[in-house]
Amino acid sequence: MNKRERDTLKSVVNSVMRDFAFLFSEPALPSLAILNESDFFQASIRAEGPVNIEFHLCLATSLSEEIAGNVLGISTKDANTQELSEDCTKELLNIISSHVVTRLNGEEAVFQLSIPHAQKITKSIEWNILMYRHRPVTLMVEGRPFMIWMD
């Protein structure tokens, strides 16, 4: 990813988190993204248009539950929040990737997005592998690590 792409990802994540989930993100050095958690969601989506781009994000399950809780105005302990956390992660990536492709390619470009899919990661070593393999944009959201990249 070049600097423009990285800056765009940071800026879009920040505004989407604020407007969608009422949460704030701040940039974090990869080395600062220390993990206290071992359960994560990794989600992916593909945008096809003038250029083809794949977006991926990874975040702690507890953060996805907080996002779902904030969106629906319910407690993170609510059974609905836990049920909807994976769905919410996919929707978050859907919104972020749509905004990023428009920012990078202009409002006239038409992109077709795939249906996002997500999987659970239960070992923190996998987080580290993804971080070093893809050199993602790393952020802290409410004190919890969040990574996103495109290729």
Place this chain on the structure above:
Amino acid sequence: MGLKILIVDDSATIRSYIQKNIEMVDMQEIQCFQAKNGKLAYEVLSQEKIDILFLDINMPEMNGVELVDKLHKENRIENLAIFIISSDGSETRKKEILAKGVRQFVRKPFTPEMFSRIFAELLERRAA
């Protein structure tokens, strides 16, 4: 007279979010239906006289653009207020959809305040 509203989005979170915002409107006799894709939405539209349709674009089975095309071909859009609720930011796509009789294109993410404003305008227009 009551309002029948159909919310179509493959995300259960977004369907719940929209329904929650609708329920905050101080109006009796609002009946909400939900569908997770265009195909299921078409079935609901065939069974119920829906007044307002909140419709996502990117969905499996039948997406929002395909559903609008189908309703447009069958001349069923005139009496239906369709609101596209999508994260798609393409002006080209927006113009194409609006040309088919869709009322408004609302970009995700939207705040509860934005939604309330849109909904209040819609109810005012219906009352006029």
